[in-house]
Amino acid sequence: GDSVTQMEGPVTLSEEAFLTINCTYTATGYPSLFWYVQYPGEGLQLLLKATKADDKGSNKGFEATYRKETTSFHLEKGSVQVSDSAVYFCALSVLTGGGNKLTFGTGTQLKVEL
Amino acid sequence: EPEVTQTPSHQVTQMGQEVILRCVPISNHLYFYWYRQILGQKVEFLVSFYNNEISEKSEIFDDQFSVERPDGSNFTLKIRSTKLEDSAMYFCASRGGMANTGELFFGEGSRLTVL
Numbered sequence: 001g002d003s004v005t006q007m008e009g010p011v012t013l014s015e016e017a018f019l020t021i022n023c024t025y026t027a028t029g030y031p032s033l034f035w036y037v038q039y040p041g042e043g044l045q046l047l048l049k050a051t052k053a054d055d056k057g058s059n060k061g062f063e064a065t066y067r068k069e070t071t072s073f074h075l076e077k078g079s080v081q082v083s084d085s086a087v088y089f090c091a092l093s094v095l096t097g098g099g100n101k102l103t104f105g106t107g108t109q110l111k112v113e114l
Numbered sequence: 115e116p117e118v119t120q121t122p123s124h125q126v127t128q129m130g131q132e133v134i135l136r137c138v139p140i141s142n143h144l145y146f147y148w149y150r151q152i153l154g155q156k157v158e159f160l161v162s163f164y165n166n167e168i169s170e171k172s173e174i175f176d177d178q179f180s181v182e183r184p185d186g187s188n189f190t191l192k193i194r195s196t197k198l199e200d201s202a203m204y205f206c207a208s209r210g211g212m213a214n215t216g217e218l219f220f221g222e223g224s225r226l227t228v229l
Contacts, residue, residue, distance in 0.1 A: 043205060043222035102218050104157040
């Protein structure tokens, strides 16, 4: 079945540090890939997405490139801020005829300190 | 901007009681979902719903769970007899038609506490 593997957290960084959160996937079809973010006390928000190989999703300074050859979708940001502290979920979706669902990774908690 | 809304935001119930969680998906969306997240754990798929019927469900979604779209706008999750292990955050989500890239739009969640 489909699955997503993320690096374990929590990840603690100083403000302005470089961030990488690794994500790899296995899928039976040709998935779309997503990063969702969950800020403390809030629901899940789409951060970025990519729908085909070599696509780069980007938003709010975060980027991730769909790498089919390595089945990866690593999240990066060049300079994190305290406000980026949240839990980040990598997810995939394979479009089929019916109830396509998102399959989530376990989530990676990011803490950014001054 | 259209959004998915969920009620209640928090419900506390006694074990064995019935609970109904309500969701209003984005109005032109066709596919509806429930997920849950036990505190500190991953977000787990429960069920998907399309064309007024369940299209897929997980092994978590046993006979104690049911979903309904009673009036064309609300989408409800019912737990008939709650157990302690049902305590979790329940997220409703929706998405558009087949041309969509698969992105789901989530509500802010309903926290269920079973005592």
